[in-house]
Amino acid sequence: MAEVKLFRTWSSPFALRIVWALKLKDVPYDTIFEDLANKSSLLLQFNPVHKKVPVLVHNGKSVAESFVILEYIEETWKHNPLLPEDPYDRATARFWAKFGEEKVLLSIWEAFNSEGKEQEECIVKAKENLKYLEEELKGKKFFGGERIGFADIALGWLADYEGVFEEVASMKLIAEDEFPLLSEWKRTFADAPIIKENWPPRDKLVIKFQAIREASLLKKLGN
């Protein structure tokens, strides 16, 4: 019998992608919760290069980096595919996942960790990136089309965590009038079966990210 373990934290949006993928494909697995301030020797053994979560261990062999894990899951458990069959559509899904990670997430995180004029400038940049996502959603229910796909899973943090970032950092990024399609996608995705059952507790997230923001701002003042 196949043995699947997932190393994660309760709050990591990256690990949550793997939870979604495994559950959407109905793959049974065990969870090992990590305390990143006190990493287990198993985690360090299974991800010696980055020492991060998520890590998937399948039959004793480890895979790290959430997008790499998603592709592995897709290729190992082929039912309920997350990627389309057509190579061009697959490349498109991968492109938006990468864009989400390297541009959207980074720019929103920068806005989250700043205030005042600096935050305003970060917000402008973040919205420029979000506009591309808005454009991409034209005529589609999900980034993957009619069904949740690879790009939706990669961008899924926008449907919940992003709202937490907005609240904690007192900023508005995804307004209904400016981003109607993205706003609708957020609601649809957040409320989709499997997805809606697995969001971490929001109040705990707010507390956690409040602490992160305070620490970042303090660090900036110190410089």
Place this chain on the structure above:
Amino acid sequence: MADEVVLLDLYVSMYGMRVRLALAEKGVKYEYKEEDLRTKSQLLLQMNPVHKKIPVLIHNGKPICESLIIVQYIDEVWKDKAPLLPSDPYQRAQARFWADFIDKKLYDAGKKICTTKGEEQEAGKKEFIEILKVLEGELGDKPYFMGERFGFLDIALITFYSWFHAYETLGNFSIEAECPKLISWAKRCMQKESVSKSLADPKKVYEFLVVMYGL
């Protein structure tokens, strides 16, 4: 209907070289268009409006961007010849993991070597060698990264080899002295025609960097 394949690229770009290499491995004929990054063509801006960067592969009029995404696309479309990724999902995951590692670390470390001096440059060199040593460890005693056959991960890394001469000259150090097995692997790859004809001339890379960074 014949395939129409166009590549928007920059001769010295190690990312562009990856695509050239993948196309060469598959024996795909294509039209090469060199971009001038100071005055980007309308075609580039139209085909990659999000990043406005090369490489962009245009296949029958449709653009594919981001070098490793393009290489995977090429592998999936021209699947009957020279498979670039192994067939086993775990092996594929390893290839993707290390390619991602290269993309996250190597370029920035190299850039430090080119654009800084003194302590900062020394730190850049140290970082760069550390990254190569990790990769050298991954290679082990295998002829290529995934085993007996040249593939995806070799493609991801070998194109940086054309920049080694520039890094060594600007950083005043020898990569071969630190990572002899990796250089051995690189020379083995260079013996393949697809590699030697896809990689830029290291001297031209050096000249390009001197101009770009005003060195």
